[in-house]
Amino acid sequence: KTQEEYIERQTPNILITGTPGTGKTTLSQLASDLTGLLHINVGDLVKEKSLHQGFDQEFQSWILDDDKLIDELEETLSNGGNIVDFHSCEVFPERWFDLILVLRTDNTTLYDRLKERGYSAKKITENIDSEIFQVILEEARESYSAGIVVELQSNNIEDMQSNVARIEEWVKAWKARTNG
Ligand code: DAT
Incomplete structure (x- = not known):
């Protein structure tokens, strides 16, 4: 893929990542409803399309097949307009994303x-x-440029609301900037 191909997308791609339970799926769905971006729950996709190499009994989780996952998502991500929801972020090509949101939650919560x-x-x-x-x-921070990685608190409903509002604003600004 040449550089122009991914710069050309007219709607951004956002990655929402974080430890399981921090609120990725809830935030992704709310933000998808508000912005019209497509919510892709990668965990569900991996199970549905068998993008794995079996189940790891010790860790009680699917063993991700990185290549299958990238192939599955490549075309959709190239077109832009996606919110990708996953508990890991290093498997994806850097060029896919315009914004990386890392959700954080207090231990007890x-x-x-x-x-x-x-x-x-x-x-x-x-x-x-x-x-x-x-x-x-x-x-x-290791996988993406520092300027696009944003840490967001996700402890309570107020955090959730402000995070959704922030995404909505950001998408509007990105579109205005990109499409004139
Ligand atoms: P994840 O997709 O990161 O595993 P989730 O969206 O399924 O997390 O959320 C896990 C649970 O926590 C779910 O019952 C909703 C709740 N939750 C998530 N974020 C929250 C927040 N900011 N305030 C209150 N509850 C939240």
Whole structure:
């Protein structure tokens, strides 16, 4: 792909990432409803289209097939206009995204959400540790240019509302800038 191909998209692509339970899917859906961008829940897609190499019993999660996932999404992402929702961000090509949002949640709040979801004690601990060590934020900063990576708090309804409003504003501004 040449550089022009991805600069030419007229609607941006946003990646919403973060530790499981930080609110990616909820925020993505709300933002999709408001902006008309397409919400792509990568976790669901991986299961539906078998973009994996089987189930890892130890980690209780699907083993992602990176190449299959990229092939599956390439055309849709090239066209622009997507909100991609996934708990990892280093698998995607850098050129796909105009904005990377990393959701953050306080430990106790995240614990309650994961417990509510029925996660095992082991899986809860892993995810809380990952959030404490800000693994996804570091991953985002290593994989994308610093200027497009934004950390957002996602602890309560007020955060959710301000995050949705912020995305809506950002999309409007991006379109105005890009399409004149
Ligand atoms: P993720 O997609 O990151 O795994 P989710 O969107 O499924 O997270 O949210 C997990 C649960 O937490 C769900 O019951 C909604 C709730 N939640 C998420 N973000 C929230 C927020 N900012 N305020 C209150 N509840 C929130």
